[in-house]
Amino acid sequence: MTISKGERIPSTTFTKMTENGPEPVSSDDYFSGKTVAIFSVPGAFTPTCSAKHLPGFIDKADALKAKGVDEIACTAVNDAFVMGAWGKSAGADGKVTMLADGNGEFAKAVGLTMDGSKFGLGTRGQRFSMIVTDGVVEDLNVEEPGDFKVSSAEYMLEKL
Structure with a gap:
């Protein structure tokens, strides 16, 4: 079942690349006590994700923070090494x-997986964005397959 507005983010563990290597990040700790704009992409370095999705949030980071977002996060069903390299190449640091x-x-726990096996991707996270405040989903925007509209930084800014 897909997570809904008003529901708490399930307890899962992400991995974040740091200067000391990959480190686990508890979703309970990560979302606690702050407002997070999180967006999911089907895969790092993939066309729409690299050309529009991640760059949009990088470009709009200051505007999102001015509207009350404490942190912006990107997630994908990729390993920490790939996510770290993608973030570095895109200028996401900071x-x-x-x-x-x-x-x-995480994608399974929030009920937002997709089958990308016909593209050789296996099970991935759908393209979506959400605002999470102190661990609770305040806003959720899930794209239709193949679309890139409601999960963009621009759309999120309009709604805040």
């Missing part, structure tokens, strides 16, 4: 936290 969902645990 603007967007790259959270690897390597086994798809």
Whole structure:
């Protein structure tokens, strides 16, 4: 079942690349006591994700923070090494936290997986965005397959 507005983010673990290597990040700790704009992409370095989705949140980071967002995070069913390299190549450092969902645990827990096997991707996270305040989903925007509209930074800014 897909998570809904007003529900608490399930307890899962992301992995974040740091200067000391990959480190686990508890969703309970990560979302506690702050407002997080989190968005999910089907895969790091994929066309729409690299050309529009991640760059949009990097470009709009200051505007989102001015509207009350404490932190911006990107997640994908990729490992921490790939997410770290993608974030570095895109200039995300200090603007967007790259959270690897390597086994798809977060995507499964929030009920937002997709079958990308016809593209050789296996099970991935759908393209979506949400505002999470102190661990509770305040806003959820899930894209239709193949679309890129409601999960963009621009759309999120309009709604805040």
